[in-house]
Amino acid sequence: MTHIQKIIDTINDFPTLPTIYVALSEVMANPRSTINDAADILSRDQAATAKILRAANSSLFGLKVNVDTVTKAIFYLGFDEVKNLVSAMTIIRLFNSYSTNHTISAIDLWKHSIAVGVINRNLGAIIAIKNLENYFIAGILHDIGKLFFYKYYYDDYQKVIEYAITNNIEIRDAEQLILGITHTTIGQMLAEKWKLPRTLINAISYHNTGLVNGKVDFLVATLHIADIVANALELGISYDEIVPQPNILIWEKLSFRVGEIIEALPKIMFDFDESFELLLKN
Amino acid sequence: MSLITIDKISSGMKLAKPIVNKFNQVLLPAGTILKENHISTLKLWNINTLEIINIDDEKIEEIPKEIYDLACEKIKERILWQPRNDSEKEIIDIAILNLAKKLSQKNRGDN
Numbered sequence: 001m002t003h004i005q006k007i008i009d010t011i012n013d014f015p016t017l018p019t020i021y022v023a024l025s026e027v028m029a030n031p032r033s034t035i036n037d038a039a040d041i042l043s044r045d046q047a048a049t050a051k052i053l054r055a056a057n058s059s060l061f062g063l064k065v066n067v068d069t070v071t072k073a074i075f076y077l078g079f080d081e082v083k084n085l086v087s088a089m090t091i092i093r094l095f096n097s098y099s100t101n102h103t104i105s106a107i108d109l110w111k112h113s114i115a116v117g118v119i120n121r122n123l124g125a126i127i128a129i130k131n132l133e134n135y136f137i138a139g140i141l142h143d144i145g146k147l148f149f150y151k152y153y154y155d156d157y158q159k160v161i162e163y164a165i166t167n168n169i170e171i172r173d174a175e176q177l178i179l180g181i182t183h184t185t186i187g188q189m190l191a192e193k194w195k196l197p198r199t200l201i202n203a204i205s206y207h208n209t210g211l212v213n214g215k216v217d218f219l220v221a222t223l224h225i226a227d228i229v230a231n232a233l234e235l236g237i238s239y240d241e242i243v244p245q246p247n248i249l250i251w252e253k254l255s256f257r258v259g260e261i262i263e264a265l266p267k268i269m270f271d272f273d274e275s276f277e278l279l280l281k282n
Numbered sequence: 283m284s285l286i287t288i289d290k291i292s293s294g295m296k297l298a299k300p301i302v303n304k305f306n307q308v309l310l311p312a313g314t315i316l317k318e319n320h321i322s323t324l325k326l327w328n329i330n331t332l333e334i335i336n337i338d339d340e341k342i343e344e345i346p347k348e349i350y351d352l353a354c355e356k357i358k359e360r361i362l363w364q365p366r367n368d369s370e371k372e373i374i375d376i377a378i379l380n381l382a383k384k385l386s387q388k389n390r391g392d393n
Contacts, residue, residue, distance in 0.1 A: 064302050232377035245363035261372035266284045
């Protein structure tokens, strides 16, 4: 029952990201652009502006200033983080479906992804990564392939989930067996279609192992852990019943002080509630 | 450490992080124990959220032992591996803690 070609055709026909994202990317790629050029584009979308301001003031980003204009948001969060927030919002909108006869809702899948983004960003901050702009979005997008299956191949994917549960195997292995293609490959193809930066494509492709070509990459390694932690905390649904053990190799490079993960729990839960409200409610 | 909004603070709470203004000048250092007059001043300064020490530690103590044990058992059904270092141990610990909190809230709601 494999229909890889059909699946690949669906990806090829899949919409590109909305104009606001494309326009922002163009402005940011142009070295002569200023903050005001990007702010101008964003200001045309009132809903996006409002959400970006709320996000910028949320505890996740921990700014000690009140951000009340888009220009300020770009100034304090940086071009890339603001662009990433726009893509998070637009991609969530693209994939959210509210079909009532589905046993598991897309919201539960998004909840898991938002949790991974929040945890990833917190873990990055703990190990004192300076450029955190891709940490939140990497979590949001890491399982985009599952959302794709959910939206376009719901019945087939139900079989995948049942198979994984009955045979007690990881969802990724069940996808390979039944559909002939995994959510990580699908995610990678979508990210390439959307022309997302290489860092994010790697994050989507390698979050299951935490390694990029056998080497530890900080973003991919923390994402690997964040995925496991979100699963352990049962925030949202990832379709994996069993919590996998982290890849031992990533601990060589990721070192947390004793107690740091436990101490982060209250902030993670707070950030999760706040981000969930922001991204999934209206 | 816990993040709380200004309307939830009360005197006796201890700041986990310093409160700074937009020029990054420290208004109240970390470790300050809040008093009534601080609270009104914080409102005046338009501070919306604060990070507080220990609030959650107090909540942990409120979780009855049988609920904590139940959470341990449930987590063991989903985490089938043994921790190989402190970080892995902490991942299991927060899973138990989080579930225990959820179960005990549910319990309180039912009663």
